[in-house]
Amino acid sequence: MNKLTAIIAGGGIGGLACAAALAQRGWAVTVYERQEELRAVGAGIYIWENGLRVLEALGAFDAATKNAFHGTHFEQRDNHGDIIDSAPIAGGNRLLTVPRSQLLAALASVCKKAGVEIVTNAEVTGASSRGELFFAGGGSHQADLAVGVDGVWSKVRESLGLERSHEQTVEGALRTMVSAAAGDFRANDVGKYIECWNGPRRFLVTPVNQEQTYLALTCPDSDRDACVVPVNKRVWSESFPQWTHLIERIGEFPINWGVYSVTRCHAWSAGRTAIVGDAAHAQTPNLGQGGGMAMQNGLAMAVALESVNNRRDIPDALEAWEKGERDIVEHCQRWASLYGEVTYLPDDVRTRTIRGAMSDPWVAGQVFRAANHAPVGTVPPG
Ligand SMILES: Cc1cc2nc3c(=O)[nH]c(=O)nc-3n(C[C@H](O)[C@H](O)[C@H](O)COP(=O)(O)OP(=O)(O)OC[C@H]3O[C@@H](n4cnc5c(N)ncnc54)[C@H](O)[C@@H]3O)c2cc1C
Numbered sequence: 001m002n003k004l005t006a007i008i009a010g011g012g013i014g015g016l017a018c019a020a021a022l023a024q025r026g027w028a029v030t031v032y033e034r035q036e037e038l039r040a041v042g043a044g045i046y047i048w049e050n051g052l053r054v055l056e057a058l059g060a061f062d063a064a065t066k067n068a069f070h071g072t073h074f075e076q077r078d079n080h081g082d083i084i085d086s087a088p089i090a091g092g093n094r095l096l097t098v099p100r101s102q103l104l105a106a107l108a109s110v111c112k113k114a115g116v117e118i119v120t121n122a123e124v125t126g127a128s129s130r131g132e133l134f135f136a137g138g139g140s141h142q143a144d145l146a147v148g149v150d151g152v153w154s155k156v157r158e159s160l161g162l163e164r165s166h167e168q169t170v171e172g173a174l175r176t177m178v179s180a181a182a183g184d185f186r187a188n189d190v191g192k193y194i195e196c197w198n199g200p201r202r203f204l205v206t207p208v209n210q211e212q213t214y215l216a217l218t219c220p221d222s223d224r225d226a227c228v229v230p231v232n233k234r235v236w237s238e239s240f241p242q243w244t245h246l247i248e249r250i251g252e253f254p255i256n257w258g259v260y261s262v263t264r265c266h267a268w269s270a271g272r273t274a275i276v277g278d279a280a281h282a283q284t285p286n287l288g289q290g291g292g293m294a295m296q297n298g299l300a301m302a303v304a305l306e307s308v309n310n311r312r313d314i315p316d317a318l319e320a321w322e323k324g325e326r327d328i329v330e331h332c333q334r335w336a337s338l339y340g341e342v343t344y345l346p347d348d349v350r351t352r353t354i355r356g357a358m359s360d361p362w363v364a365g366q367v368f369r370a371a372n373h374a375p376v377g378t379v380p381p382g
Pocket of ligand 1: 009010012013014046122154155173175216258260276277278279282283285290293294
């Protein structure tokens with residue numbers, strides 16, 4: 001029997017995870033990426049237990065997490081540098097942080113091993129529900145299945161009319177990496193992911209390996225002194241004096257500013273064409289789960305298509321996939337947005353709110369629900 005064929009728009013985290021998962025199940029897969037090479041935007045990335053399990057299922061775990069930082073606590077601190085909450089990263093529920101480039105390379109490597117063809121300099125301009133992708137400069141390709149994993153401004157989503165809403169937040173982030181040096185962390189900081197607040201400004205310090213530390217500086221886009229590139233080191237140092245030594249090192253690595261998108265869709269597929277990842281369900285980064293959800297959902301789609309032998313059965317399998325995955329994805333979107341609202345609270349109210357919320361087992365359960373979720377197609381540890 002001929003292999004079923006899939007064409008995928010977008011060679012980011014979600015597109016490569018989806019491509020690998022399909023190819024490992026016998027599909028002939030081609031990925032079309034508009035950049036001239038596969039390139040990660042951003043600096044570091046948090047990968048929670050659910051995402052780590054997907055990487056294990058795809059065979060990408062070892063390469064993706066080589067030398068990764070494995071912290072013991074996720075800690076929030078107030079405008080005085082005092083601890084608001086310090087959540088232990090419990091035994092079976094891992095959180096690792098890695099450079100994005102390393103994650104992308106690991107996914108590209110498993111794609112290659114599974115026979116995925118990756119075509120760069122290929123910009124997709126739209127799609128049809130018949131498994132077709134259209135390209136800039138004319139031309140199209142058709143397969144049994146087409147998938148748009150082309151990010152928050154997805155052309156595939158737009159051309160299929162799947163979007164319900166695309167909200168852009170007021171808050172945004174400057175993300176970069178700085179080199180790590182001995183003595184960067186005081187005794188009380190070692191082994192932690194640290195999120196510091198001062199007014200609506202937030203400074204997130206995340207080691208990713210022995211050599212590099214990932215910094216995310218977030219604020220509303222109306223905070224013109226703080227959201228500029230090159231980074232205004234003076235204002236960030238004034239807000240977070242404890243981290244001046246890291247702020248001073250900003251500039252060694254590219255930096256970008258961007259607000260966040262939250263995308264919601266009527267449906268994640270039309271006919272034989274689907275959307276996955278930020279194209280379908282972008283969320284604010286407050287839970288560090290957008291990439292995890294993109295990989296998780298790409299794998300779940302491939303699993304849902306395992307029973308399909310011909311293209312006629314694909315639309316029903318895609319509907320079943322969406323039905324199974326929507327709840328966890330939308331939960332995650334809601335709670336990520338909810339967390340972002342603490343940005344606008346006065347400092348002392350934010351402290352009381354986070355402390356009160358995180359000491360409530362129900363709230364903590366909601367916040368970590370996605371991390372604790374066992375993704376379809378993965379094997380529980382042990
Ligand atoms: C500040 C910030 C911090 C974040 N931190 C985390 C975190 O710690 N953990 C986490 O899990 N998630 C995090 N996320 C979210 C995560 O980055 C995204 O959810 C994830 O990258 C989505 O993957 P994707 O493959 O769907 O989209 P993308 O990563 O955006 O990839 C889309 C790909 O498609 C390509 N493309 C776009 N348009 C076209 C086109 N027309 N034709 C062909 N190719 C195209 C792009 O070049 C890109 O390669 C964060 C997001 C932000 C903004």
